[in-house]
Amino acid sequence: MTLSGPGIEAYPTLFSPGKLGSVALANRAIVSPMTRTSATDDGLATDQMVDYYTEYARGGWGLVATEATYIDEKYSQGYNNQPGIANDAQQESWRKVIDAVHGEGVPFFMQIFHAGAVNQGNHWVEGSIAPSAVQPKGEQIDRYNGSGPFQTPREISRDEMDEVVAGYAAATRRAIEVGFDGVEVHGANGYIMDQFLTTYTNQRTDDYGGVIENRVRFHIDVMTAVRAAVDPAVPVGVRISQTKVNDLEYSWPGGDDDAQIVFGKLGQIGNLFIDVSAHLGCAPVFGTDKSLAGLAKRHSGLTQIANGKLHDPAEAERALSQGEGDFVALAKGALADPAWPRKIAAGVEPIPFDPGMVNPLATLANTVAWRQLQAAE
Numbered sequence: 001m002t003l004s005g006p007g008i009e010a011y012p013t014l015f016s017p018g019k020l021g022s023v024a025l026a027n028r029a030i031v032s033p034m035t036r037t038s039a040t041d042d043g044l045a046t047d048q049m050v051d052y053y054t055e056y057a058r059g060g061w062g063l064v065a066t067e068a069t070y071i072d073e074k075y076s077q078g079y080n081n082q083p084g085i086a087n088d089a090q091q092e093s094w095r096k097v098i099d100a101v102h103g104e105g106v107p108f109f110m111q112i113f114h115a116g117a118v119n120q121g122n123h124w125v126e127g128s129i130a131p132s133a134v135q136p137k138g139e140q141i142d143r144y145n146g147s148g149p150f151q152t153p154r155e156i157s158r159d160e161m162d163e164v165v166a167g168y169a170a171a172t173r174r175a176i177e178v179g180f181d182g183v184e185v186h187g188a189n190g191y192i193m194d195q196f197l198t199t200y201t202n203q204r205t206d207d208y209g210g211v212i213e214n215r216v217r218f219h220i221d222v223m224t225a226v227r228a229a230v231d232p233a234v235p236v237g238v239r240i241s242q243t244k245v246n247d248l249e250y251s252w253p254g255g256d257d258d259a260q261i262v263f264g265k266l267g268q269i270g271n272l273f274i275d276v277s278a279h280l281g282c283a284p285v286f287g288t289d290k291s292l293a294g295l296a297k298r299h300s301g302l303t304q305i306a307n308g309k310l311h312d313p314a315e316a317e318r319a320l321s322q323g324e325g326d327f328v329a330l331a332k333g334a335l336a337d338p339a340w341p342r343k344i345a346a347g348v349e350p351i352p353f354d355p356g357m358v359n360p361l362a363t364l365a366n367t368v369a370w371r372q373l374q375a376a377e
């Protein structure tokens with residue numbers, strides 16, 4: 001879709017074309033992954049999903065990313081009615097969604113996911129696994145039909161860690177085989193990979209626990225396997241954050257030293273993109289002049305997606321032109337108005353976000369995460 005209007009000149013970087021690996025994007029605006037729990041009980045993509053992804057594809061985005069999609073028929077699912085890419089039927093169910101998005105001429109990436117301890121609905125197995133047997137903070141998210149505290153996970157075994165790494169690689173192959181243009185691994189927001197990275201959920205005494213070089217090792221294992229799983233021209237990347245769906249206050253204890261190690265090691269794998277999710281926004285961190293997204297770019301040298309409160313186009317343009325990211329991803333802004341890029345280009349005010357938009361059957365208003373988010377805003 002060719003966008004036109006006064007916004008193109010007003011936000012020249014936002015509306016400039018870009019590339020992620022071999023994939024060409026018409027502009028720098030990406031739909032950030034958003035869980036919508038609208039798959040079937042056994043994780044098949046539905047017609048409702050065709051509808052909302054088509055709506056984004058028509059809205060003028062440079063790239064659309066899927067909601068978090070679980071990778072295996074074991075412990076990876078975190079929410080009831082979350083979609084999967086764990087078996088043939090799930091893989092095939094995505095084809096209609098991919099065809100619809102591609103029919104609008106827009107590239108489409110899948111975000112792949114393992115819940116770890118932050119698991120409040122799993123069709124396949126009882127219980128949960130995590131780096132250590134630590135009960136997650138906070139309460140289950142009620143907009144995804146959870147209530148009360150999370151269950152305490154059991155410690156994952158080394159064999160299971162290898163299985164999970166292989167599961168990410170297998171899910172990546174499946175996603176590309178069925179027609180996705182790229183894959184983002186969900187390494188953020190409190191799920192299993194982030195549980196390894198986070199001091200209080202990782203109490204391991206082996207070479208995956210303790211110092212940051214050890215806590216980031218699982219990310220490195222997963223991303224090495226995922227990178228090797230598909231052709232080098234296929235874009236693959238990883239999402240990183242400090243905050244979590246069940247903890248919006250956590251900050252990396254080593255500050256910029258941690259950032260240098262985490263992003264430096266990802267940079268050594270090479271040929272990846274990094275997407276930094278920042279629920280609280282893209283302000284500078286750790287007393288540096290950059291947000292975590294900017295530090296990811298500085299320390300890794302990789303292509304970078306910035307995310308977090310960038311729905312004001314002036315703010316998105318600033319983030320892009322000041323080196324915070326090569327692309328910007330919008331979540332709540334995209335949910336509120338799937339035609340955000342088209343409207344910004346045309347100089348039309350987009351529809352603002354309202355919590356009731358997340359799920360027509362429930363609102364975010366009484367969830368722990370939402371209360372924390374509001375307190376922080």
Ligand SMILES: Cc1cc2nc3c(=O)[nH]c(=O)nc-3n(C[C@H](O)[C@H](O)[C@H](O)COP(=O)(O)O)c2cc1C
Binds near residue numbers: 186239277307309333
């Ligand atoms: C309804 C909803 C669902 C979300 N689901 C996911 C998800 O599946 N995967 C993910 O990485 N982030 C998820 N997020 C986080 C967003 O992608 C994004 O990082 C966060 O909302 C901050 O960006 P924003 O300020 O543009 O909303 C979700 C956010 C919302 C509001």
